[in-house]
Amino acid sequence: MTKFDEATQAIRVDATTYDVCLDPGYAIGGPLNGGYLMAAVLRAVVDASPYEHPVSTAAQFLRAPRPGPARVRLEQLKAGRTAAMTRATLVQDDVSYIETLVTTATLGDGPSEWIGEPAVAMPAVEECLPLPSPKDESNMTFNAQIETRFDPPTIGWFTGMPTGRPESRAYFRMAEPQDPDPYVLAMAVDALPPVVFSAGARGWAPTVELTWHLRGLPVPGWLKVVGHGRLIRDGWFDEDVEIWDSAGNLVAQSRQLARLGRG
Amino acid sequence: MTKFDEATQAIRVDATTYDVCLDPGYAIGGPLNGGYLMAAVLRAVVDASPYEHPVSTAAQFLRAPRPGPARVRLEQLKAGRTAAMTRATLVQDDVSYIETLVTTATLGDGPSEWIGEPAVAMPAVEECLPLPSPKDESNMTFNAQIETRFDPPTIGWFTGMPTGRPESRAYFRMAEPQDPDPYVLAMAVDALPPVVFSAGARGWAPTVELTWHLRGLPVPGWLKVVGHGRLIRDGWFDEDVEIWDSAGNLVAQSRQLARLGRG
Secondary structure (H helix, E strand, O other), X not given: OOHHHHHOOOEEEEOOEEEEEEOHHHEOOOOEOHHHHHHHHHXXXXXXXXXXEEEEEEEEXXXXXXXXXXXXXXXXXXXXXXXXXXXXXXXXXXXXXXXXXXXXXXXXXXXXXXXXXXXXXXXXXXXXXXXXXXXXXXXXXXXXXXXXXXXXXXXXXXXXXXXXXXXXXXXXXXXXXXXXXXXXXXXXXXXXXXXXXXXXXXXXXXXXXXXXXXXXXXXXXXXEEEEEOOEEEOOEEEEEEEEEOOOOOEEEEEEEEEEOOOX | OOHHHHHOOOEEEEOOEEEEEEOHHHEOOOOEOHHHHHHHHHHHHHHOOOOXXXXXXXXXXXXXXXXXXXXXXXXXXXXXXXXXXXXEEEEEOOEEEEEEEEEEEOOOOOOEEEEOOOOOOOOOHHHOEOOOOOOOOOOOHHHHOEEEEEOHHHHHHHHOOOOOOOEEEEEEEEOOOOOOOHHHHHHHOOOOOOHHHHHOOOOOOOEEEEEEEEOOOOOOOOEEEEEEOOEEEOOEXXXXXXXXXXXXXXXXXXXXXXXXXXX
């Protein structure tokens, strides 16, 4: 079991309750990474489902939970012939922190019947750049869990040269060797810095809602995480992320609605 | 009050319960249009919220409700300084039909700080085509509620000439004169035929999950509804819809995950 598997482990208490222990090693500027929290919730949902994969997850981020013990409460909404639907809530001290609606199903590995534009071209991994170390690493423990290599222009904001467009593109894998799976993808859709940093914004940009769809099971190797925003207006922005596996398959799509940081 | 306003009316019973009456005039091949049902649910959510607009709605479609009386049950999850979060469930005879997680806030009408590609170019309204009448109109009552004018190639599937790509583009307005508002948008994101019809697919394509974001308040006039799909694989497809108002503002974004029809 890898560190990530252990940090997202959900232990069955009864049919509707799972225990999880939120790991302090996934902090981003204080709060725990939202994708990491989704991964832990999904472990519980899939364990309790007749199906194997979380094909659709819609999450509302109500509050930032603390590291330590927490519970996932499940409510089974429907179990159909091809999919099951579950409401899952991450709870700490009887307070809800994340609300989700999840659809599980069992994906096959057949070829795509139709696919649009291929992944945006990126330089080779060796020509891409790791995320520079932050000034204060103590509350950025998340960075040690993952390896990223950024398409250089999309990390220009770090040295005062944002591209002027909301975008972020990076190769991604876990720091501890681990093949990508649906839980790694749940974290990866929310793992890059907010796309608005490339448009000149700064500060904590809280995710309000994030929906992601699992579209295929990734093969081993680096993932390509390609993010962009469509519209920044009235303090709100969207962030669309596509994840491609090393065989060139689109394996995840996500969109989140978030608030621009203040300061 | 327009017919649509009446058909989506939600009457407060108490703080967590609203009565709605599902109108048989919104049927598509039997079941009621999912966007129409979302609009009715959102009336209840917004009425009970301190904020004015449904900025984010994630909906899971569990079952197809019948026309007639139904209830919206609300659970208030959080009321913050800029947004409130609610779980809302459409219920008939104590069975859940649609589960939603909704974020409400009050949008301003300031200009966009950043916007990506403009709307796809479309011919003028006069050069676009209405949806041809179906063979059996009796279970397609929805068509009488709306006016659509399709970008001609994207309705070619109706006469055996699909474009070969999952896409759909049309001008949209209510048949009864009514300025677009967030409830009209909730219906419009799910109002066009499935994008996969243009890729050659046929048959009822049930929506499993749909998330949409309200990004601005539309000005009066025709809406442009622009839909496309990214990936068709393993019986699942995604459908992305953008809605632009007549002033050229992006006012709504949606993505749904749906099943390919059988037959």
